[in-house]
Amino acid sequence: MLRDITIGQYYPTGSVIHRMDPRVKLFGTLVFLISVFAYKGIVGLAVVTLFLAAVIRISKVPFRYMVKGLRAIMVLMLITALFNLFLTPGEPLFQIWKLKITKEGIAAAVRMAIRLTYLILGTSLMTLTTTPNQLTDGLEKALRPLNKIHVPVHEIAMMMSIALRFIPILIEETDKIMKAQTARGANFDEGNIIQKAKSLVPLLVPLFISAFRRANDLAMAMEARCYCGGDGRTKMKPLRYQGLDYKAYAALILYLALLFVLRVVV
Amino acid sequence: MKLDKVNYIYGQGSAYEMYALKDINLEIQDGQFIGVIGHTGSGKSTLIQHMNGLLRATTGTIYYNGEDIYAEGYSMRKLRSKVGLVFQYPEHQLFETTILADVCFGPMNQGLDKNAAELRAFEALRSVGLSEKLYEQSPFDLSGGQKRRVAIAGVLAMKPEVLILDEPTAGLDPKGRDEILDQLAKLHRENHITIILVSHSMEDVAKYVERIIVMNQGSVMYDDSPKNVFRYYKELETVGLAAPQVTYLMHELREKGFPVSIEATTVEEAKQEILKVMRMHD
Numbered sequence: 001m002l003r004d005i006t007i008g009q010y011y012p013t014g015s016v017i018h019r020m021d022p023r024v025k026l027f028g029t030l031v032f033l034i035s036v037f038a039y040k041g042i043v044g045l046a047v048v049t050l051f052l053a054a055v056i057r058i059s060k061v062p063f064r065y066m067v068k069g070l071r072a073i074m075v076l077m078l079i080t081a082l083f084n085l086f087l088t089p090g091e092p093l094f095q096i097w098k099l100k101i102t103k104e105g106i107a108a109a110v111r112m113a114i115r116l117t118y119l120i121l122g123t124s125l126m127t128l129t130t131t132p133n134q135l136t137d138g139l140e141k142a143l144r145p146l147n148k149i150h151v152p153v154h155e156i157a158m159m160m161s162i163a164l165r166f167i168p169i170l171i172e173e174t175d176k177i178m179k180a181q182t183a184r185g186a187n188f189d190e191g192n193i194i195q196k197a198k199s200l201v202p203l204l205v206p207l208f209i210s211a212f213r214r215a216n217d218l219a220m221a222m223e224a225r226c227y228c229g230g231d232g233r234t235k236m237k238p239l240r241y242q243g244l245d246y247k248a249y250a251a252l253i254l255y256l257a258l259l260f261v262l263r264v265v266v
Numbered sequence: 267m268k269l270d271k272v273n274y275i276y277g278q279g280s281a282y283e284m285y286a287l288k289d290i291n292l293e294i295q296d297g298q299f300i301g302v303i304g305h306t307g308s309g310k311s312t313l314i315q316h317m318n319g320l321l322r323a324t325t326g327t328i329y330y331n332g333e334d335i336y337a338e339g340y341s342m343r344k345l346r347s348k349v350g351l352v353f354q355y356p357e358h359q360l361f362e363t364t365i366l367a368d369v370c371f372g373p374m375n376q377g378l379d380k381n382a383a384e385l386r387a388f389e390a391l392r393s394v395g396l397s398e399k400l401y402e403q404s405p406f407d408l409s410g411g412q413k414r415r416v417a418i419a420g421v422l423a424m425k426p427e428v429l430i431l432d433e434p435t436a437g438l439d440p441k442g443r444d445e446i447l448d449q450l451a452k453l454h455r456e457n458h459i460t461i462i463l464v465s466h467s468m469e470d471v472a473k474y475v476e477r478i479i480v481m482n483q484g485s486v487m488y489d490d491s492p493k494n495v496f497r498y499y500k501e502l503e504t505v506g507l508a509a510p511q512v513t514y515l516m517h518e519l520r521e522k523g524f525p526v527s528i529e530a531t532t533v534e535e536a537k538q539e540i541l542k543v544m545r546m547h548d
Binding site: 202206 | 320343347350351352356360371372406420421424
């Protein structure tokens with residue numbers, strides 16, 4: 001049940017996109033996010049769609065697998081679409097009870113749905129092609145300048161990678177404790193909402209205790225290996241740009257420029 | 267309890283499809299003390315989780331007291347109160363503020379009122395040999411061995427007819443290990459409950475159980491009395507297990523020409539056997 005979450009999962013295919021420097025992909029995602037909100041008109045939309053389709057194709061991640069991740073935000077998308085549909089003022093097309101549907105409303109709802117879908121597809125493409133470790137490595141290096149204004153970049157990156165690493169462990173632990181309490185007659189799916197919340201206590205208390213225990217062990221193990229923060233720390237695989245990465249940067253900038261040109265011209 | 271052609275497949279239909287249990291046929295009589303042994307990943311934990319309905323067999327059926335547990339309307343909760351399962355490191359499931367309250371969790375879930383549950387809890391805590399002074403303390407202040415006893419008491423308080431324990435001695439020192447196993451043997455003797463002990467320590471198993479089920483790659487490899495199973499000590503080694511050390515000793519003595527019986531499986535039996543032979547020599 002808990003294992004079905006696909007958002008944020010890594011899907012190894014060994015494609016060009018997978019081999020890129022994580023900083024390029026972070027920048028690319030940022031560029032894509034900007035483009036999704038900055039495009040104008042049907043031509044702009046076509047360019048964005050084409051770009052997304054091309055990148056998905058190159059990444060070799062099956063499209064059907066990516067769509068699975070969309071299911072999780074279905075509710076959010078429906079609510080947004082409904083709000084846009086009914087609450088946008090403009091030329092009324094028809095009316096059901098007190099709810100007016102306007103021409104502008106339909107346009108806004110469709111636009112919003114497309115934007116949200118592209119947002120999710122674009123960002124999940126990054127997590128699908130980048131391992132969590134690469135991602136935090138990339139973030140750490142990309143945000144290094146913030147160190148000057150006393151932002152603890154290394155510490156934040158370290159916390160992120162530890163948190164990510166512990167998700168599967170905690171899921172497994174939850175599964176185990178749930179089974180152990182079920183064997184003692186606990187019931188997690190029956191009763192009203194208060195009973196359900198109460199039935200979580202025998203699950204959450206042991207889970208917290210085990211999380212603290214693991215945190216303690218990990219801290220001890222890190223100290224035993226002389227970990228003392230980011231200053232002067234070297235990497236086993238330092239990030240270095242390759243020729244491929246420069247080409248990708250060029251492509252991204254070209255893409256962004258094209259969109260702005262279209263915005264002005266069309 | 268009867269398991270009839272039980273198969274369990276992990277991740278069916280996906281690329282990771284794997285048989286965790288293959289065609290398991292077992293019959294477990296009331297009042298037996300059984301050891302289940304097997305290498306890591308041999309399917310022992312999967313097997314015992316089927317016995318109280320936590321996992322559902324992909325194919326095959328399980329009967330408890332003659333009733334099909336997968337039949338419609340069969341109450342899994344009732345099965346779980348009859349077949350108690352103590353997981354590995356059970357102390358990780360403790361959550362209440364006092365030991366007594368934690369042990370009461372199981373009986374309360376069975377629908378008993380507070381007094382009846384506490385009565386059961388007292389009885390269970392006494393039978394695992396925990397001092398009465400501790401009952402009102404927080405379970406988190408206890409030592410590892412004591413915590414484990416509280417957790418075992420938590421399952422015992424539900425008065426199961428069958429008690430299954432997954433490696434109850436893992437991570438305990440030799441003294442704590444012997445104490446827990448002795449108490450289990452006592453429970454078996456005095457209350458006549460069926461006990462299934464999962465372990466990979468042959469010594470533990472040989473000393474206490476009357477029947478051994480050896481699991482290997484999801485199927486039952488041997489199912490017999492300890493004496494008969496340890497006769498295959500060479501085959502056991504090929505699947506990453508070993509017979510008790512006295513078995514090796516007896517075999518070696520035999521090879522050197524001493525007429526000892528190779529059937530001894532515990533240190534005590536081996537001692538008697540060697541003394542017997544020595545007296546014969548005198």
